[in-house]
Amino acid sequence: MDEPRDKGLTLNPKYDRDGLITAVVTDAATGEVLMLAHMNDQALALTIETGLAHFWSRSRQSLWKKGETSGNMLEVRDLRIDCDQDAVWMKAVPAGPTCHTGARSCFFRRVGAEGLSAVDTVE
Amino acid sequence: MDEPRDKGLTLNPKYDRDGLITAVVTDAATGEVLMLAHMNDQALALTIETGLAHFWSRSRQSLWKKGETSGNMLEVRDLRIDCDQDAVWMKAVPAGPTCHTGARSCFFRRVGAEGLSAVDTVE
Numbered sequence: 001m002d003e004p005r006d007k008g009l010t011l012n013p014k015y016d017r018d019g020l021i022t023a024v025v026t027d028a029a030t031g032e033v034l035m036l037a038h039m040n041d042q043a044l045a046l047t048i049e050t051g052l053a054h055f056w057s058r059s060r061q062s063l064w065k066k067g068e069t070s071g072n073m074l075e076v077r078d079l080r081i082d083c084d085q086d087a088v089w090m091k092a093v094p095a096g097p098t099c100h101t102g103a104r105s106c107f108f109r110r111v112g113a114e115g116l117s118a119v120d121t122v123e
Numbered sequence: 124m125d126e127p128r129d130k131g132l133t134l135n136p137k138y139d140r141d142g143l144i145t146a147v148v149t150d151a152a153t154g155e156v157l158m159l160a161h162m163n164d165q166a167l168a169l170t171i172e173t174g175l176a177h178f179w180s181r182s183r184q185s186l187w188k189k190g191e192t193s194g195n196m197l198e199v200r201d202l203r204i205d206c207d208q209d210a211v212w213m214k215a216v217p218a219g220p221t222c223h224t225g226a227r228s229c230f231f232r233r234v235g236a237e238g239l240s241a242v243d244t245v246e
Contacts (some may be wrong), residue, residue, distance in 0.1 A: 006224055009239040024147045031154025036210040080230035083222050087159040089230045099206050101129055107203035107212045116132040
């Protein structure tokens with residue numbers, strides 16, 4: 001265990017070889033997990049500074065302000081970091097559906113022994 | 124968008140270059156995010172089969188049944204997969220503190236403009 005990083009009160013993110021940490025977003029009202037994405041140092045700094053979720057798009061290789069094109073921004077209500085500082089948890093108020101499929105949450109399918117089943121309507 | 128993967132009902136995880144997907148665990152009772160870890164295909168299969176959380180430890184490079192040494196297993200109540208199938212969300216009943224620091228959740232520190240602050244007591 002890296003004591004200062006794991007238990008201290010200094011922000012010291014452990015970025016991976018691509019310079020990223022993982023970010024999980026839950027709905028501040030319902031607790032539902034809405035999405036999972038990644039942040040580089042700039043995305044994390046902008047999220048803290050503006051109170052709006054920013055990520056790093058691995059597919060587009062660019063900074064991504066969530067909702068910039070769709071309007072479905074995520075307003076941060078609480079931001080936490082985990083023990084080894086390679087992941088953050090954001091409680092947010094979503095302005096609309098979070099998933100690019102139109103679903104409220106990206107996690108709209110259940111995994112069972114028999115495969116997947118839908119648990120949320122894709123609009 | 125990869126239509127079948129993003130909207131279909133066939134389990135087809137998109138493993139990264141290390142053969143892993145990300146797993147986020149929330150407390151089935153409180154909704155709190157407890158931890159974030161990774162799974163390879165074997166860990167995912169064992170989780171589905173046994174109903175107990177299994178991960179792949181990147182630091183130890185080995186399969187990891189959560190709670191095998193600490194006793195603090197995670198009993199799966201619901202398992203979801205996200206749109207692009209590179210992340211799962213597990214609602215679980217934790218047998219004890221989930222974090223290796225002794226905290227209930229790994230996300231026991233808040234990130235603010237002034238740095239970190241503790242929001243949960245590390246026992």
